[in-house]
Amino acid sequence: MRQVMSLFSGALVSTLLVATLATAPAQAAPSSPTPAPSPASSTTQSVSTTTTSAKQVADTRTSATKAKKKAKKRKLPVWRRALLKARSRTGMAYRYGGSGPRAFDCSGLTSWAYGKVGKKLPRTSSAQAGAVKRVKKPKRGDLVFFHNGGRVYHVGLYAGKNRVFHASRPGKPVGQEKIWTRSVFFGRV
Missing domain, CATH: 3.90.1720.10 (endopeptidase domain like (from Nostoc punctiforme))
Structure with missing residues (x-):
């Protein structure tokens, strides 16, 4: 439960960062010939990784539930x-x-x-x-x-x-x- 909460709170913080950084570069963004990776794109990548991790946790729980149901369906003598x-x-x-x-x-x-x-x-x-x-x-x-x-x-x-x-x-x-x-x-x- 603690892992899931930290995953969701991490996703929330990442989303807020993306929103903040998306408005900040418009005010003072230096123009350079080679664009450097923006902090917003790395934060978006972090959010997507966090979402994937939450999905993996949910998939693991689903498979555990299926295994329990399968064990119950085993026929007794x-x-x-x-x-x-x-x-x-x-x-x-x-x-x-x-x-x-x-x-x-x-x-x-x-x-x-x-x-x-x-x-x-x-x-x-x-x-x-x-x-x-x-x-x-x-x-x-x-x-x-x-x-x-x-x-x-x-x-x-x-x-x-x-x-x-x-x-x-x-x-x-x-x-x-x-x-x-x-x-x-x-x-x-």
């Missing part, structure tokens, strides 16, 4: 985008059979979140369990399937550190909590 979509529904109501965007059940939340990032999942938790690749070491965004024996009864998104993001039950809004059982397996979309 699918799991990250799905987890962010699910987290955007924090506090929404649980509703049996709900598939969003204002109320969800467990599989409705997971299918809605992955659907928003272009991945289609079946509607029920047991169908989702059959549609994903099982993994032993979960990563954030993987699906967490809760089961009792051979029956899958609940699903959520793995949030890391043994936590699940899900729509759990009536009366409890969509949110995150610790995984409460060892009867789980993980699946990657």
Whole structure:
């Protein structure tokens, strides 16, 4: 900012000098056979250099802004985008059979979140369990399937550190909590 201000103040001083010197030579200018470079022309050259420098500063700022926008446009991994979509529904109501965007059940939340990032999942938790690749070491965004024996009864998104993001039950809004059982397996979309 200080550089830009000094550039602009330098341009202002140069402009004033040009105006002053442009009127002064008319009063007492000696005539000589070889014209010497006038102070006015060197001052004008200085003003043009200052203007160019200010333009270069503006171009640099524009390119920096473009680089920041380009970085924002880089796509995040699918799991990250799905987890962010699910987290955007924090506090929404649980509703049996709900598939969003204002109320969800467990599989409705997971299918809605992955659907928003272009991945289609079946509607029920047991169908989702059959549609994903099982993994032993979960990563954030993987699906967490809760089961009792051979029956899958609940699903959520793995949030890391043994936590699940899900729509759990009536009366409890969509949110995150610790995984409460060892009867789980993980699946990657």
